[in-house]
Amino acid sequence: MGTHLSRTVAEGRAFMQLVDGRQVDALSGERIDVLSPSDGKVFASIPAAGKADVDRAVQSAARAFNEGPWSRMPAVERGRCLTRLFQLVEKHGDELAALESRDTGKPIRQGKGDVTGAMRYYEFYGGACDKIHGDTIPFLDGYTALTLREPHGVVAGIIPWNYPLQILARVVGAALAMGNTLVVKPAEDASLTTIRIAELALEAGIPAGVFNVITGYGRDAGAALSAHPLIDYVTFTGSPLTGTAIQQAAATNNRGVTMELGGKSPQIVFADADIEAALPVLVNAIIQNGGQTCSAGSRVLIEKPVYERVAAALAERFSRLVAGPHDADLDLGPLINSRQKEKVAGMVAAAEEAGIPVLARGSIHPDAPASGYYQEPVLFGSVDPAATIAQEEIFGPVLSLFPFEGEEQAIKLANGTDFGLVAGVWTKDGGRQHRVAKRVRAGQVFVNGYGAGGGIELPFGGFKKSGHGREKGFEALYDMSATKTIVFNHG
Numbered sequence: 063m064g065t066h067l068s069r070t071v072a073e074g075r076a077f078m079q080l081v082d083g084r085q086v087d088a089l090s091g092e093r094i095d096v097l098s099p100s101d102g103k104v105f106a107s108i109p110a111a112g113k114a115d116v117d118r119a120v121q122s123a124a125r126a127f128n129e130g131p132w133s134r135m136p137a138v139e140r141g142r143c144l145t146r147l148f149q150l151v152e153k154h155g156d157e158l159a160a161l162e163s164r165d166t167g168k169p170i171r172q173g174k175g176d177v178t179g180a181m182r183y184y185e186f187y188g189g190a191c192d193k194i195h196g197d198t199i200p201f202l203d204g205y206t207a208l209t210l211r212e213p214h215g216v217v218a219g220i221i222p223w224n225y226p227l228q229i230l231a232r233v234v235g236a237a238l239a240m241g242n243t244l245v246v247k248p249a250e251d252a253s254l255t256t257i258r259i260a261e262l263a264l265e266a267g268i269p270a271g272v273f274n275v276i277t278g279y280g281r282d283a284g285a286a287l288s289a290h291p292l293i294d295y296v297t298f299t300g301s302p303l304t305g306t307a308i309q310q311a312a313a314t315n316n317r318g319v320t321m322e323l324g325g326k327s328p329q330i331v332f333a334d335a336d337i338e339a340a341l342p343v344l345v346n347a348i349i350q351n352g353g354q355t356c357s358a359g360s361r362v363l364i365e366k367p368v369y370e371r372v373a374a375a376l377a378e379r380f381s382r383l384v385a386g387p388h389d390a391d392l393d394l395g396p397l398i399n400s401r402q403k404e405k406v407a408g409m410v411a412a413a414e415e416a417g418i419p420v421l422a423r424g425s426i427h428p429d430a431p432a433s434g435y436y437q438e439p440v441l442f443g444s445v446d447p448a449a450t451i452a453q454e455e456i457f458g459p460v461l462s463l464f465p466f467e468g469e470e471q472a473i474k475l476a477n478g479t480d481f482g483l484v485a486g487v488w489t490k491d492g493g494r495q496h497r498v499a500k501r502v503r504a505g506q507v508f509v510n511g512y513g514a515g516g517g518i519e520l521p522f523g524g525f526k527k528s529g530h531g532r533e534k535g536f537e538a539l540y541d542m543s544a545t546k547t548i549v550f551n552h553g
């Protein structure tokens with residue numbers, strides 16, 4: 063097992079929120095314990111923001127938007143600030159990876175991967191700032207019409223606990239590139255790197271009040287933030303149920319939202335596929351981050367002639383997977399908290415009771431603390447497409463296999479859930495690659511590959527219950543701005 067060195071990261075620290083460029087506690091003085099999922103022990107604390115804290119942060123962001131230089135700064139200057147933030151994230155990469163890893167339980171190399179992803183967002187949006195522009199529109203004689211992309215104003219970013227560094231970076235990168243100001247609320251289970259990044263943003267020259275962080279529970283701080291009348295736009299990544307609550311809150315002020323709400327993403331393996339190339343990708347797409355990934359490839363549809371072969375090869379790989387503490391850097395870490403562990407274990411038990419065959423199980427390292435939130439990987443075979451584990455997002459290391467016959471049935475099964483975030487298609491047949499990619503209802507389709515979460519440049523978002531709006535790439539810059547049309551009557 064690991065050296066346990068990273069179990070001292072941030073030990074005993076009372077973290078603070080960042081509002082108007084200052085570190086502040088909650089006005090009530092209340093705090094939330096921060097636990098390490100690897101051993102369930104408290105190692106730090108964060109402020110528990112209430113309504114008044116939210117108001118203070120939103121007022122700060124509104125002031126920075128209305129009075130400050132940020133939204134009127136030349137785009138190239140904003141871009142330079144984001145580029146400096148990219149450089150600071152790189153400089154503090156080891157520290158950030160260790161903090162993220164301890165806070166979320168993810169293996170340290172995954173924490174490092176997340177730092178690399180986060181850096182790329184700041185780099186990409188730093189460079190994109192001055193490359194987005196409007197149109198001139200042919201109009202009536204005597205007129206010139208043009209459009210500008212303008213910031214919404216104050217954006218609320220509500221961040222989940224699975225990839226805090228990366229999801230924060232895509233929100234901050236796109237929102238700040240367009241000249242918005244921000245109030246971010248990270249998840250109560252994983253707030254630490256968000257606080258640190260906001261400090262680095264100040265150091266990068268992003269003015270006080272432009273990027274504020276409040277910490278606290280979703281039902282208190284999150285609800286107050288999404289309903290605040292001075293919030294102009296809300297961007298949220300998380301569960302569909304919370305997405306509904308946030309949309310209802312934003313609707314009371316008739317404000318726009320971007321919603322990224324998870325998935326039940328299929329990978330379709332046709333009999334002619336390069337199966338050896340597919341196998342590690344199929345495993346990684348569900349095991350990465352312990353399956354706690356919106357775009358996890360949680361369903362594998364396999365054409366009947368190769369079903370037994372692929373199922374046996376996956377079973378062999380699953381039986382070798384080991385979960386353990388973040389600093390042991392095994393195949394996967396613990397789940398984020400006890401509630402999530404109970405939920406996943408409950409879904410696995412219910413599927414077993416319903417008679418769905420378990421093809422293989424990984425293991426939990428014998429030295430992993432019993433007080434940690436570990437779930438061993440489980441592979442289910444011949445799953446009924448109507449079963450709960452086939453339809454609902456599990457958010458754990460649980461993979462379901464489904465046999466199919468022919469392209470039509472594959473597409474029907476792939477589209478047969480309420481979700482539509484990502485899909486993978488494995489086949490060497492070029493015509494089939496195009497046909498299936500077009501007919502699968504998913505915001506991203508990968509052919510002979512699967513990019514769970516990666517691809518900073520690639521627009522990302524869902525159809526159906528997976529949400530609406532697009533993050534990442536240039537598309538996010540459109541979500542984070544509104545078109546203004548100006549018409550000159552010059553005779």
Ligand code: ADP
Pocket residue numbers: 220221222223247248249250278279280281283284285286288299300301302304305307308
């Ligand atoms: P989980 O159920 O696993 O905690 P959520 O989707 O509820 O996942 O959480 C994602 C983010 O949404 C977190 O930052 C959380 O605090 C926040 N959140 C939870 N409930 C609400 C709510 N009612 N309003 C606004 N934000 C919320």
